[in-house]
Amino acid sequence: MPSWYRVVVWLWCLLSCCHSRTEAGTGAGAGAGEVLVVIACPPLPRRLQEGCFALFDSLREQYQHLAGVIPGDYVLRFHIMHELFNYWTLLDALPGQTRLLNARTEWIIWCQHNTHVASLRGLLEQLHSQDPMEAAYYGHALYDTEATIVHHFAHYKNPRWFPYPLLSAGVVFTGVLLRRLAELVALSAQNATRHSEFAIDASHELARFIFDNLTPDTDRGLKEDHIGGPEGETLERKIILKSAAYICPTALLHSSPETGTSKPVPCLLYAKPEMFAVLPSTLETRLQGQVHTTGSHIYFAIKTCAKFHKERIPIIERTWATDARHRRYYSDVAEVGIPTISTGIPNVQTGHCAKTLAILQLSLKDIIEQRDIRWLMLVDDDTLLSVPRLSALLNGYNHTEHIYLGERYGYRLYAPDGFNYHTGGAGIVLSLPLVRLVLEHCNCPSANAPDDMILGYCLQALGVVALPAAGLHQARPQDYARELLHLQPPISFHKFWNTEPEHTYRRWLGGSGGNQSVPQATDTDRVTVAGAVAPLPPLGGRLQLPGLTAGLGTAEKHLDL
Numbered sequence: 001m002p003s004w005y006r007v008v009v010w011l012w013c014l015l016s017c018c019h020s021r022t023e024a025g026t027g028a029g030a031g032a033g034e035v036l037v038v039i040a041c042p043p044l045p046r047r048l049q050e051g052c053f054a055l056f057d058s059l060r061e062q063y064q065h066l067a068g069v070i071p072g073d074y075v076l077r078f079h080i081m082h083e084l085f086n087y088w089t090l091l092d093a094l095p096g097q098t099r100l101l102n103a104r105t106e107w108i109i110w111c112q113h114n115t116h117v118a119s120l121r122g123l124l125e126q127l128h129s130q131d132p133m134e135a136a137y138y139g140h141a142l143y144d145t146e147a148t149i150v151h152h153f154a155h156y157k158n159p160r161w162f163p164y165p166l167l168s169a170g171v172v173f174t175g176v177l178l179r180r181l182a183e184l185v186a187l188s189a190q191n192a193t194r195h196s197e198f199a200i201d202a203s204h205e206l207a208r209f210i211f212d213n214l215t216p217d218t219d220r221g222l223k224e225d226h227i228g229g230p231e232g233e234t235l236e237r238k239i240i241l242k243s244a245a246y247i248c249p250t251a252l253l254h255s256s257p258e259t260g261t262s263k264p265v266p267c268l269l270y271a272k273p274e275m276f277a278v279l280p281s282t283l284e285t286r287l288q289g290q291v292h293t294t295g296s297h298i299y300f301a302i303k304t305c306a307k308f309h310k311e312r313i314p315i316i317e318r319t320w321a322t323d324a325r326h327r328r329y330y331s332d333v334a335e336v337g338i339p340t341i342s343t344g345i346p347n348v349q350t351g352h353c354a355k356t357l358a359i360l361q362l363s364l365k366d367i368i369e370q371r372d373i374r375w376l377m378l379v380d381d382d383t384l385l386s387v388p389r390l391s392a393l394l395n396g397y398n399h400t401e402h403i404y405l406g407e408r409y410g411y412r413l414y415a416p417d418g419f420n421y422h423t424g425g426a427g428i429v430l431s432l433p434l435v436r437l438v439l440e441h442c443n444c445p446s447a448n449a450p451d452d453m454i455l456g457y458c459l460q461a462l463g464v465v466a467l468p469a470a471g472l473h474q475a476r477p478q479d480y481a482r483e484l485l486h487l488q489p490p491i492s493f494h495k496f497w498n499t500e501p502e503h504t505y506r507r508w509l510g511g512s513g514g515n516q517s518v519p520q521a522t523d524t525d526r527v528t529v530a531g532a533v534a535p536l537p538p539l540g541g542r543l544q545l546p547g548l549t550a551g552l553g554t555a556e557k558h559l560d561l
């Protein structure tokens with residue numbers, strides 16, 4: 001089947017599926033407010049998509065149990081929103097969602113594949129007690145403990161007061177807010193303040209965009225919401241996330257912050273942790289006819305340079321190297337004692353595009369002599385990993401296909417020339433057929449162009465989807481909210497600065513042997529990406545990077561902190 005045909009079929013399935021899964025329930029008569037439940041669903045892997053359908057089925061069942069007696073007399077609509085192309089951030093998806101919102105939409109409940117709605121009835125009763133005319137949104141509030149690169153160093157003087165929602169727990173918006181937001185994003189994107197061209201954490205970027213660009217309705221009473229931040233006096237002119245006790249990071253009961261008592265509030269919406277079991281090593285050999293992925297199927301290409309041979313390589317050797325049989329240190333200088341392999345490319349401060357392509361070339365030659373290897377992972381010399389958890393993750397993907405897996409960032413997603421890429425420090429996983437594709441078609445606009453971005457740009461042009469892996473991290477544990485690290489077993493962290501790497505390794509990555517619970521895919525999870533690609537542009541030899549990447553020609557734009 002030609003690939004364009006598969007794409008068409010896939011798109012058709014998506015649209016019709018989307019359509020058939022949009023349901024309107026009938027509540028009361030004319031004038032009744034509407035509640036829209038949106039389930040934002042990633043394209044892959046199938047395991048996550050199944051989460052979306054399970055949530056949809058649960059909602060439909062709960063709706064039927066209401067037997068026409070709807071709290072608040074709301075009209076309900078459920079909608080599965082499939083993530084298409086670049087629109088994985090709520091903000092960038094909004095213009096496409098305006099058709100879902102109408103003047104009667106009072107509430108939007110925004111869910112993800114791993115959100116659980118414990119009680120639809122309870123939730124509707126709760127919404128009925130809230131003010132639908134206020135431009136507001138409600139969620140489980142996350143806070144930074146220090147200024148962090150993943151949030152563009154927002155509020156760096158005092159980052160602790162600014163709340164942003166835990167997306168997987170669900171977020172409730174008033175129609176008033178979401179309509180204004182959609183309007184702003186659609187009509188005046190150029191005029192609105194965006195702090196960065198990079199999309200890293202969709203949740204924080206959404207909260208900040210609302211904070212910076214919208215104000216509460218002035219005719220309505222302004223009050224409360226004094227958080228005591230340095231900007232405290234101006235907060236009443238701002239919209240910040242309202243922390244809602246009924247939206248929880250886990251299924252546990254929460255005490256209500258409003259009443260100050262310990263009276264528990266039931267969690268009506270909460271995030272489901274990724275439920276994975278360890279596969280005992282005795283069972284590792286064969287899983288339904290497919291050889292289970294272990295560390296020995298992965299080739300680790302570690303990018304280093306002479307200045308860090310003594311400082312960083314010993315840390316890797318003392319930590320995750322014990323689980324990484326096939327590892328090579330690629331440097332600007334060959335040092336026999338380690339050993340490192342010279343790429344023949346002089347070191348540069350940032351960028352590394354030429355070096356990374358040279359590493360891929362050398363690695364592929366090296367791999368051809370070792371039959372067992374299925375995956376190549378590019379990492380930095382200050383990346384920490386759990387190889388057992390990584391192996392379990394990769395077990396869910398088909399290594400004979402073009403698989404590009406990592407921590408997904410976006411660049412200029414709001415513009416037509418935007419693209420996704422996997423950020424380098426977190427570790428980038430490529431299936432071997434994809435390594436070959438890259439070497440055939442991608443090249444560097446300049447030697448010090450940002451390697452990870454050029455790779456992402458090139459692969460997007462080749463129609464390869466950047467698949468996000470939630471456990472990979474571009475920064476250190478302290479750069480992420482604890483709730484996030486507890487929801488998903490971490491697979492990698494990056495940067496040793498101000499940390500004790502060996503402690504991080506034991507505390508967050510399970511130490512050697514990775515005995516803690518790890519993501520464990522089953523055979524039914526195995527991903528097929530064949531149909532999920534965008535159309536291939538005609539390729540005559542190497543891909544030329546057009547004007548877009550003029551700005552990417554050098555490392556200036558790179559986010560390699």
Ligand SMILES: *[C@@H]1O[C@H](CO)[C@@H](O)[C@H](O)[C@H]1NC(C)=O
Binds near residue numbers: 187189190191
């Ligand atoms: C941006 O702002 C300018 C001046 O305020 C206005 O004339 C222009 O229409 C705005 N552009 C958009 C796309 O809203």
Ligand SMILES: *[C@@H]1O[C@H](CO)[C@@H](O)[C@H](O)[C@H]1NC(C)=O
Binds near residue numbers: 398399400
């Ligand atoms: C993996 O992909 C190849 C090529 O698309 C296909 O032939 C094979 O059946 C797939 N394997 C599994 C287990 O899905």
Ligand SMILES: *[C@@H]1O[C@H](CO)[C@@H](O)[C@H](O)[C@H]1NC(C)=O
Binds near residue numbers: 511514
């Ligand atoms: C992992 O579990 C095995 C068996 O329970 C134990 O012998 C081993 O010491 C554990 N390894 C680590 C690093 O905890």
